[in-house]
Amino acid sequence: MNSDDDLRIAELADALIQSRRHIGPRHLVEPAPDEGQLRELFTAAAAAPDHERLRPWRFLVLGPSARERLAECFAHALRERDADAALDQVAQAREKAFRAPVLILAIADLRAEQPDVPPFERLVSLGCAIQNLLLAAQARGFASGLSSGRALQSAVLRQTFGVHEGEQALCFISLGTATRVKQARGRPAVDEFVAWI
Numbered sequence: 522m523n524s525d526d527d528l529r530i531a532e533l534a535d536a537l538i539q540s541r542r543h544i545g546p547r548h549l550v551e552p553a554p555d556e557g558q559l560r561e562l563f564t565a566a567a568a569a570p571d572h573e574r575l576r577p578w579r580f581l582v583l584g585p586s587a588r589e590r591l592a593e594c595f596a597h598a599l600r601e602r603d604a605d606a607a608l609d610q611v612a613q614a615r616e617k618a619f620r621a622p623v624l625i626l627a628i629a630d631l632r633a634e635q636p637d638v639p640p641f642e643r644l645v646s647l648g649c650a651i652q653n654l655l656l657a658a659q660a661r662g663f664a665s666g667l668s669s670g671r672a673l674q675s676a677v678l679r680q681t682f683g684v685h686e687g688e689q690a691l692c693f694i695s696l697g698t699a700t701r702v703k704q705a706r707g708r709p710a711v712d713e714f715v716a717w718i
């Protein structure tokens with residue numbers, strides 16, 4: 522490859538990275554990645570740095586019946602937190618399960634006995650896998666958002682989706698097409714977080 526091509530690839534990669542913005546699930550609609558495209562996105566995820574090749578993460582793609590079960594989890598987790606939650610609050614919690622055409626649950630696997638790869642390294646590996654997936658989606662013209670929330674830690678969600686002891690449901694990944702344009706946001710200046718020592 523000549524240096525012009527190298528420069529172009531660097532510019533493309535930088536543009537891709539800088540153009541990704543978090544889009545909330547309620548602002549994501551069809552078209553969304555189909556199964557073939559999702560497989561490409563997960564192939565990108567699989568290229569994440571992974572010390573000792575533990576592959577300390579997995580993903581669940583939540584189809585229609587899983588969304589129904591997720592809605593129940595959200596409602597249940599809310600009632601557990603707030604026994605006095607009003608009906609419309611419970612309905613609102615349920616509704617969150619049906620936002621965005623593609624919804625994926627990202628799960629970290631912190632179980633393997635491997636002292637050289639402590640749990641926080643494994644979480645970093647999952648973070649890298651997620652970022653690869655987001656950028657691969659962005660490169661294909663899709664928008665994305667991450668969401669978390671206390672329901673992720675709830676016993677009902679863990680049981681419903683078979684999250685094992687030692688695993689951690691980290692966040693949801695929503696994918697689709699953005700209904701709103703978000704401007705580039707200011708990023709931290711390099712000198713704020715880098716020291717040249």
Ligand SMILES: Cc1cc2nc3c(=O)[nH]c(=O)nc-3n(C[C@H](O)[C@H](O)[C@H](O)COP(=O)(O)O)c2cc1C
Nearest residue numbers: 541542543544545666667668669670691692693706
């Ligand atoms: C693990 C994780 C969980 C997140 N959960 C939420 C969330 O629940 N709600 C939300 O609005 N954003 C969530 N975000 C996204 C951030 O809010 C978003 O990345 C941040 O505002 C920066 O915006 P940008 O991604 O467009 O640069 C999450 C991000 C990560 C890494």
